[in-house]
Amino acid sequence: MHLDMAEALRRAAAADHGVLATLNAGRGADLVPACFAIDDAWAAIPIDSVKPKGSTALGRIRNLERDPRATLLLEHWDADDWTRLWWVRLSLVRAEAAPEVVARLEAGLRRRYRQYASTSFVELLTFRIEDVAGWSAS
Amino acid sequence: MHLDMAEALRRAAAADHGVLATLNAGRGADLVPACFAIDDAWAAIPIDSVKPKGSTALGRIRNLERDPRATLLLEHWDADDWTRLWWVRLSLVRAEAAPEVVARLEAGLRRRYRQYASTSFVELLTFRIEDVAGWSAS
Secondary structure, three states, X not given: OXXXXXXXXXXXXXXXXXXXXXXXXXXXXXXXXXXOEEEOOEEEEEEOOOOOOOOOOOHHHHHHHHOOEEEEEEEEOOOOOHHHOEEEXXXXXXXXXXXXXXXXXXXXXXXXXXXXXXXXXXXXXXXXXXXXEEEEOO | OEOOHHHHHHHHHHXXXXXXXXXXXXXXXEEEEEOOEEEOOEEEEEEOOOOOOOOOOOHHHHHHHHOOEEEEEXXXXXXXXXXXXXXXXXXXEEOOOXXXXXXXXXXXXXXXXXXXXXXXOOEEEEEEEXXXXXXXXX
16 A cells, blocks of 8 residues: 555656645645656746736745745546555655756656646746655555 | 635535645645545545555544644646636634534535445544635636
């Protein structure tokens, strides 16, 4: 049931999107679906201009300025066959990545999402992966 | 882009599962996929014996004993058409519900998930819905 780290990271990298949690002083955790890329011990989540936003001063950025910890959940759901369920949880800390890491993460995002092929990102949030946990139903 | 509360709750109730965040003192937010039911201002998340678990002393329960705040995200992903994306975020506080509310929530879970038709729950976590936020790409 527990996934080893290599298998957890393999499944995480193949997921098409995740759910990002950042910490809000009042409400607790704020969750949003998120596009992402992983490169070795780093993860990137873009603030894009493709999806409409009420503001570029997003809650997730305010939260990360207050507390750099974040969590990204990747999961597979199957309504009919619960033996196929799995999830992988990445514990993240926001941190500056070296330019070559940023370049690989950006390339990964453009490879993973055709919507990003020809846009620039408003901001690229980079995180060190501090911990990996994974579960599979079978 | 912002969903009004009625529309947000309508979409939330129709989602087949969500992602539950609880607060871990060390890591920040712990996320797991979760089955759920909603009844008026209450939400229920079962601890079931259908999906295999490493332990019944689950992290989410330990977290809730320390901090009763939780967040449930319901979302729709569409890899090809990002105009169809939406999400709804319920801010929750764990609380005891009245027996008639618990009965309706349990009935809702059994109606929503055929896997629960004939099992009893290890535990039923009940939450007051404190806030509803919703976003739609179009």
